[in-house]
Structures are given as C-alpha cells and as structure tokens.
Amino acid sequence: MRLLVVGRLSGQLAVAVKMAMSQGAKVQHVEREEQATEALRRGQGADLLLVDCGLDIAGLIAANKAERIHVPVVACGVDVGPDEAAAAIRAGAKEFIPLPPEADLIAAVLAAVADDERPMVTKDPAMQGVLRLADQVARSEASILITGESGVGKEVMARYVHAKSRRADRPFISVNCAAIPENLLESELFGHEKGAFTGAVARRIGKFEEADGGTLLLDEISEMDARLQAKLLRALQERVIDRVGGAKPVKVDIRVIATSNRDLAQAVREGVFREDLLYRLNVVNLRLPSLRERPADVAVLAEHFAKKYAAANGVPERPFSAEASALLRTYAWPGNVRELENAIHRAVLLADGPEIGVEAVRMPDGRTLSPSLDQGAAARAVQAADAVTRNFVGQTVAQMEQALILDTLGHCFGNRTHAANILGISIRTLRNKLNEYAAQGVAIPAPQSGAATAA
The missing domain is CATH 3.40.50.300 (P-loop containing nucleotide triphosphate hydrolases)
Structure with a gap:
C-alpha cells in the first residue's frame, strides 16, 4: 500500500501518518498540491492520496484529471465541521477522516484501498x-x-x-x-x-x-x-x-x-x-476454485478473519460455536472469500458472550444467515476434496512426473517451449519424455492455434 500524504507533516497529521505506517503503508510526503501532481507524474506512484482539508482538493483532483492521473483522494483535518467535510467530498474526495485520528478508521480506509497485506490462507x-x-x-x-x-x-x-x-x-x-x-x-x-x-x-x-x-x-x-x-x-x-x-x-x-x-x-x-x-x-x-469448491477452507479462513478483526477492533478473540461453524460450512458463499470476510467482520462486532454464535453471523441487511447447502451436499464436497489427496498416494515417482509434465503442457495449451521453461528442463528432454509417453499410448496435448512449438 503506497500512501502519498499532502500537507504540513506536523501535529495530528503526523500521528495519522505513523498509524498508517504501523498498518504497513509505504508513505511519501509533499506539502503542496502541485508537488503531489509532480510526484505522480515522475512515477513515484501512490495507491491513495491523504490530503489536508485546508488545501485545494478540487484543484488537485482537477490537475490530476487533466493529466489523466487516476489516484483516489481521502481528505483529513482537525476541528473540521460537517460543512467543510461535505465540501471536501463534493470536491472529489472519496472519504473524510477527522483528526485526531482513530486507528480503526485509518486501518479501514487503507484496507478498502489495498489488499497487499493479505496472506494466503488455505487448507483445502x-x-x-x-x-x-x-x-x-x-x-x-x-x-x-x-x-x-x-x-x-x-x-x-x-x-x-x-x-x-x-x-x-x-x-x-x-x-x-x-x-x-x-x-x-x-x-x-x-x-x-x-x-x-x-x-x-x-x-x-x-x-x-x-x-x-x-x-x-x-x-x-x-x-x-x-x-x-x-x-x-x-x-x-x-x-x-x-x-x-x-x-x-x-x-x-x-x-x-x-x-x-x-x-x-x-x-x-x-x-x-x-x-x-x-x-x-x-x-x-x-x-482459483470458488469457496463452494473448497469447503475445507471455510473454517480456516473464518478463524483467520475472526482473529484479524478482533485485533483490529480491540475486542477479545472468541471461538465459533458448534452451530455457527456448521452454518458457515453449509452456506454457499456466492461472494466467495470477500463475502466470508465481511460476514466474519460483522460477527466479531456483533458477538456477545464467550463464543461467536449463529445470531452474530448476519447478512449485510441484518438478516441472519441461512444454510444454502444441505448437510449431505457438504459432506459429499468434503469427501471429493479428500479424494484429490488420496489420488496421489501409491503412485510411483515416474507416474507423478508424467502427470506433472502433461498437466503443465495442458496449462500451456500444448506449447512445448513454454512448458519446458516452466518445468526447468530442456526442450530436448521434454521432447524425449513426450515421445516415450506417446509410445506407451498416452495422449499428448497438441499445440492449439496460436501456440508455437519447438518440438
């Protein structure tokens, strides 16, 4: 997350910058609007501009737009009244942050702009x-x-x-x-x-x-x-x-x-x-499979998001109740991981008691979540996932190598040169392997239209 701060870096604005840096933002700073446009022009890129409300936000946005520079702006300021905050929004700012800043608000604004601090969490x-x-x-x-x-x-x-x-x-x-x-x-x-x-x-x-x-x-x-x-x-x-x-x-x-x-x-x-x-x-x-196709990931992702948002909101970590865990597993998640994350964030805030119960797991409009998979379908999905792992057991190294080569070749639309590069072998070695498989009667992916081959 690259943040360009525009304004005098003192007082509460400096505090906001420190909070942003604690959230992992890479911060650059200029004092004037024209310096911000110049920095963006030179390729000192930014994902977000945090601009002092006392500056000419409309002029800055207009100058960027005239040069076809597209970076969202968030305004901020100390003792700013509702009219001034509304004026900043009308000028083109996406959001207004009052100073002194709240750590949660800074974190929420940065999270809305960038996904660069999201780890790969999976078990399925x-x-x-x-x-x-x-x-x-x-x-x-x-x-x-x-x-x-x-x-x-x-x-x-x-x-x-x-x-x-x-x-x-x-x-x-x-x-x-x-x-x-x-x-x-x-x-x-x-x-x-x-x-x-x-x-x-x-x-x-x-x-x-x-x-x-x-x-x-x-x-x-x-x-x-x-x-x-x-x-x-x-x-x-x-x-x-x-x-x-x-x-x-x-x-x-x-x-x-x-x-x-x-x-x-x-x-x-x-x-x-x-x-x-x-x-x-x-x-x-x-x-990437949908969350419906990777049921084993629902629990580990839910636990990850529960810990993340408990820490971000300063509330105690709570485990999910057995009923809530079952509900999460049997809902279809049409919005996939993004929908699950938002649901868990709400649940962390709404939970009351030692556990996160089903009453805290709600839709954005406040309705409680309803199962959209029957238990039998969920069980079949888990069994199918387990079968993928079991398919590798008992195979020889040669069989695994053949599967890997053919799978990579298929992903490359039959392009031998690309497949060899990905596999880290010479095109001669790949050609010899494919000839060996063909002699055994194995179907070899042919190069598709537009996919060159050196074989």
Missing part, C-alpha cells in the same frame, strides 16, 4: 493444488492468467506469485482495468509526453515504467478496450511501450500477471477480446 486440497502449480511457475518469466469468480482472491494469488518470484524485491504494481475510465487507462498504463493532449503540461510515467524490473498486475483484463488490447499486445511481444504522444519506444522489463472473472475464450468468440493477446497472457492459467 483443491486450493493447495493451485498453490503447487503457482509455486512451480513463480520463478519463471511466464505471463500468468488468474481466473475465477469475483471474490475468490485473484489479487492475493498474484501477490503470492510475485513474492515467490525472482522479482520479489522489485515493485508490484496493480491496475484495475475495470475501475479506471477508458479515456484515462492508456495514460495510466503507458504514460504520456508533454503536450500529448490538452492538460499534459509535462511528461508522465505510466504503470509499465513504474513496474520496471518487477511485476505488473492487470486486474480484470477483460474490461480493456480493443484498441488498448493491441497496444498491450505489442508491449508484451516487444518489451517496449509507447507513451501517449511519444516519438520513440521505451524499453521495459516486467512480468505481467492478468486476472479475469469472465471466460476469455468466450470473449474471443464474441469478438470483444483478442485471441493473440489471450495466448500471450495465458501462458499459464491459475484457476
């Missing part, structure tokens, strides 16, 4: 299988497409891969392609030169250059405009970008991870997503 075999593949490919340079329903933890997985990669000590930059207006996204990604458009008063460094040497996450890539898809494809192929209004290409060294909650193959068939870009992004696919 279905999810652990995905983690094994993530571990296997993390140190490669392959582009990765992470797919799954909304709320399953795609960005958490992307940060996990980055942390396990050879670029772990370099920047991790995330761009939500669905949250940024189409006319701003190009400058956000590629930057622009002075005079490229009205309001471009200086060169602006985009996210590709901010992420140089590290990882760039393109969140919800399916929402990207077709014209930008073509420009992104060139950046991935050539490892160069063109700033808007630029006269010469700029070299970049990044690893791209993309996420989508849509079926991109279907989007290709519908003509709204480029097939060649899909192949570039989808060298390896990590499909």
